[in-house]
Amino acid sequence: MSRQINRLGQGGAIDRSRTLSFSFDGARYEGHPGDTLASALLANDVRIVGRSFKYHRPRGVMSAGVEEGGALITTGSGARRTPNVRATTLELFDGLDTYGQNAWPSVRFDLNALNGLLARFFSAGFYYKTFMGPGRGTWAWMQYEKIIRRAAGMGEASREPDPDSYEIAHAHCDVLVVGSGPAGLEAARVAAEAGLHVILAEQDFAVAPSLLSETEGIGDEAPADWRAARLKALQAAGNVQIMPRTTVFGLYDGGVAGLAERVTDHLADPSPHLPRERFWILRTRRTIVATGALERSVAFGNNDRPGIMLANAARIYANRFGVAAGRRAIVATNNDSGYHSALDMAAAGVDVARILDVRERASDDFAARARAAGIEIMTNCVPVEAAARGTIGKLQIGRRSGATIRADEWLDCDLVAVSGGWTPVVNLLSHRGARPVYDESLATFLPGECAEPIRVAGSAAGVWRSEDCAQSGRAAGAAAARDLGKSALDEQAPAPGGWDRPIHPLWEVRVKGRKLRSFVDPQHDVKTDDIRLAHQEGYVSVEHLKRYTTLGMASDQGKVGNVIGLALMAKATGKTIAETGTTMFRPPYTPVSLGALAGRGCDEHFRATRYTPMHDWNMEHGAVMIDAGLWKRPWYFPAPGEDLTAAYERETAKVRETVGLCDVTSLGKIAVQGPDAAEFLNRVYVNGFGKLPVGRARYGIMLRDDGIVMDDGTTWRLSDSDFFMTTTTANAAKVMGFLEELLETRWPDLRVRVTTVSEQWAGLAVAGPKARQVLEAAVEDIDMSSEAFPFMGVREGHIGGAPCRVARISFSGEMAWEAYVPSDYGAAMCDAVWQAAEPLGGILYGTEALGALRIEKGHVAGPELDGRTTLEDLHLDRMASTKKPFIGNVLRKRPGLMTDDRPQLVGIVPKDRTRRLYAGALLHAPDRLSGHGEGWVTSVTYSPELGHWIGLGLIRGGVEAWSGKTAIHADPVRSGNTEVEITATHFIDPDGSRMHA
Amino acid sequence: MTRYSAWSVIRNGLTGQKGWDRAWRDPEPKDSYDVIIVGAGGHGLATAYYLAREHGIRNVAILEKGYLGGGSVGRNTTIVRSNYMMPGNTEFYEFSLRLWEQLSHELNYNVMFSQRGQIVLFHSPPARDAAARRANTMRMNGIDAEMLTRDQVRQRVPHLDFSDTARFPIQGAILQKRAGTARHDAVAWGYARAADSLGVDIIQNCEVTGVLREGGRVSGAETTRGVIKAGKVGLAVAGNTSRLAAMAGMGRLPIESHKLQAFVSEPLKPLLDYVVAYALPGGHFYISQSDKGGMVFGGDLDMYNSYAQRGNLPIYEDVAGCAVALMPCLKRIRLLRQWAGVMDMSMDGTPIISKTSIDGLYLNGGWCYGGFKATPASGWCFASTIANDAPHELNAAFTLDRFERGLQIDEKGAGPVPKLH
Amino acid sequence: MLRIPCPFCGERDHTEFSYGGDAGVDYPQIDSTDEKAWYEAVFLRENPRGPHKELWQHNYGCRMWIVVERDTMTHEIFSAEPAHPGVKAQLEKEAAK
Structure with a gap:
């Protein structure tokens, strides 16, 4: 068991008093409660944890959150094997077993990486241009496809049934606050103080996780104190429900939010009574999106190498987890926030070799603090290329002069922490159709207008400083409260921004004459050249770009690379980023288990089961x-x-x-009652019910509005104004709804009530x-x-x-x-x-x-009443009254429904009486054994009374056309061809003497 | 146009990908064309391609309000099959499937049609008989279909739910081996590139705002990029057919717009080698695995009229339930992305490819769920209908007046309730 | 999720309801033999993008049919009232009291 060689001597929101044991690819390691798998792997100096999708390049931890595109691993084994888990959000527990994926034999040494040698041929969309031959047809492609499928995919799913259970829960609240950073905490507090019922959802296992890595004070309070005080107040409030480990994954119509709560994944030994996850369907009156912002990277050569991560992630590993993400770090930034990372890492004892700042000047304050920490700042400098093999060991820097970059010296390092700016998490607004708007001066997308009662607060609104975020949250909480008729302070929301010195947009580092392999989407291996190729080939619309290059379609859904990709396309087309537009983010924000979405509605509970009151009696008497x-x-x-x-x-x-x-x-049963009940039945049945005497029943047929037979059944007259209708089992609900619709919308003057009495x-x-x-x-x-x-x-x-x-x-x-x-x-x-x-x-x-x-008797049922047959087809047209109007009577006479060549109901008997018949066989003329034939067989049975098989079916021309002729019962998928005779439908007792006896 | 081939890929790989041309031009609209096709979706693009290729009509413009391939052709679950039972449908979809089988070669663009086979399960004796009728119809019409027993299904896909706790035990299936999936975007792009190379102008970001008529005949279109004249105008705007038809003065149609959601999971190593589909009380479901590894699946409509390309949670619940009821191992698999498309739901579930009451105006719509697999045949037939001012025999039944005449083609037997088709 | 304000039960999830389509369809009187009128009522739809009056039945609530005005693009719901004119009038009368 290795030691945690990168664990810092102190600090972090981890419990150092307890040690957790976990494994990765069979090797055992230790971590602490409060760790994620990623922080624990970094603590143990495990740098290669995954492989990329296309080239199988090595991947390390690249972020500290949901945007992770590198550290995707598989957890568990057997039926509980779970692929594609982000190590950066996986909470460590004792006994956690994890595995690298998408690699053979292992992520450290993956033979599939040979793909990388062919990378020059595997450009964007290359597969659309080849793999078609040799030969015509699809044979060749399908051979290639087998290889492609095996190489693609990421993790391997278990094929065994998942033994865990899941649950769907429903909730209502006044205000949903998404995210518990400074803005979310304050929004929740203000709304709660106004007396509203608040749900505060946090995707992390820690509430207010950003404050665990924050070192800048809020007002004059230290972030930890500020956080503790706010949390205490919220927990005490009584009208605030704090939901950690809960991701608001989508916003939907009518103020409904979808939440995914992870209940047991972090527990070593969960109670079997707990669901693994809960899917919450939450109805809220106001939503406050305080989802923060995600840091962007910068495209430079081999920027996907393990050891290159987002600057803020390196800060989080140092401050929240007490882990040095490297021993010798270079911070590359185009904005102020990179300095926080550099300063905090230095304070934690990491050797921060350089800060590369593409800007001409750093902010005076940060520059002074960096100098005080002994960090050398190189302005007008950028990362050019990381050394090409394994994890990073060297970084070549470039010097900027205007828009030109000149490659310069190589520096030793084992960590490059990159900040290319920040992108507010506007995904949830995007679900509501609100497109983000590009802000040139902040070089970022800000949330667009949304017509719905959704407010955005904090860095999700482009507000960068914690203190401003808190104010932004208070303003949003107060506004939501006022919307809902509560009094609250009218606090002004701060304007977006808040850095000392402006950001210098930097999307890609290019050096004339140098061919760099620079990645925009590290999971899918989308390179900057792929973006340019898409442009060259005319795939310039952002949606074409996405679909052609697969940029933004990896499991992070573009959180990492989308904006860089857009910026590069804008540059290629000569348009602004604003003109280039943005793709819409689709739900879910982060992936959600299908088990959670299905809840308990699976296995034997997939659909409700209806039992008759005699079910037990039937079972006791041997029913199957x-x-x-x-x-x-x-x-x-x-x-x-x-x-x-x-x-x-x-x-x-x-x-x-x-x-x-x-x-x-199971037959449908409907009480039809009221003075006009007989008239009502007259209108819905084709035959007359007006003169049905009390104490008599009648078989009736109803049509749809379009004149096709809908249902049949008997209706009993119990009194002048009280009828008892029965319907088929299948159509019970449909008939009931239709009767109610007729009475409420078409014939409101009829004094009739219909009540379902099926149960x-x-x-x-x-x-x-x-x-x-x-x-x-x-x-x-x-x-x-x-x-x-x-x-x-x-x-x-x-x-x-x-x-x-x-x-x-x-x-x-x-x-x-x-x-x-x-x-x-x-x-x-x-x-x-x-x-x-x-x-x-x-x-x-x-x-x-x-x-x-019923087949012996020639009665029709479901197979004959298939939603396409008419009264005439079934020889039931004589039942249709000519003395009164009824539903469907006009349209049933459309010419196409009245032609003589429509298939009509007949009886069918095998010529060789020892042969059996099959429902679903076609009926053909012996001399025309192809095509649709003359008809089909609807129902069959062996008739004990007749001693042979019989069937019902529909055939063109009916009995008259086929009397004395042979038809072929064509059933190529089961029994082949059988000669049959077409007969009348009444196989037994045609004059009905038995039932009248 | 650079011809695509393994050699061109290798050559360009060695020369920095410099040799690739634009897949299609971005032309300014001309003042007039012989034919305008409204809508650069799969069907519109295919129509223009076959107009040029089969009928020599190359002075054609496709007008697209957004980007080409942005509607349902890029939003569907990519299933291609020809398991239709009703006369008219059977022949049409089989013709389409035959075009699919050669489409990559025809277009010189790999549309990745993977004939991996579709398994449609049944769970009860009546459903078995209905499936048998469908399969028999296919076989008698020269289309491959076979009936699988429960054990035969199990041999092919052992990780479906064959347990005792299955609410509806699988009893068997119909297998169509030639069915499968295709790469949806590639179909749009392939047709676009091929049509463009034959001289068709694909004009994106050009919304049609009116259909011009002179003396009862169509004379062109008003667009956000000016008036464009044409003697013939074909509408291929499924999802928005009612709106365009109203614009053209056709009045109301037997169509409602509904939204259908689709879902894809995170990528996985090969887990499912077939398309699998089934219908049960309260819904239906279909799933396949994309070449990238995502499980692609969908189910029912949201069940109310909608033009919004986004869905609501009840269908998530429904579709996820169907997924895990089919394959209980999918519970731990995560949904990566959900989206929705707008469907032209017709009154009998069957499309309309037809002339209209207005001379020179042609309608292609009402595709319900079935539009993607129909793309080649739809384009073929619509082109023929436009070129000859008379329907091709394959779409002769897909008329607009079939409802009035009592000749609806109701594959499901659901009647004039669009949401049920 | 659409949240439909049922005039009898209050605001509920749309999954409690079933959708009945265009509420503006003008069905002929039952004794009308006007085939064209029946054809148009049964088969032709306005299908607007925008406000749409439509029928819903509150199956898992009061079972009443209601007319909902809803935008088919934004899904915003503007109103919901009983489909039955007599019930509607009664409800309005009671509301006016």
């Missing part, structure tokens, strides 16, 4: 269930040793022979020659005789002591009833009826037999 939409319905009830086929054939036969019981609760009633179908006998025994107070209870009659009474409504209707073609009792009595009804049925040789049947029975 099937999914019907969200419902679990009995599929079949196997006797010992039976499979589906044996069971449904037996069930089907038994229904026709004795009696069967089937749970039909209120449990339904049981009792079908078969012995159905009457069974119900006579089970039903207590209804005369079941044929005279007293005719076909389509409706009666109310009791079953098993429970109130019931019973209708004599038949889907099977047998003598049959459907009985409904209040849901809680479902099982009692089943008991009562089963008690009567079982001794008579009755059976329980499921949806498979239900389907077989």
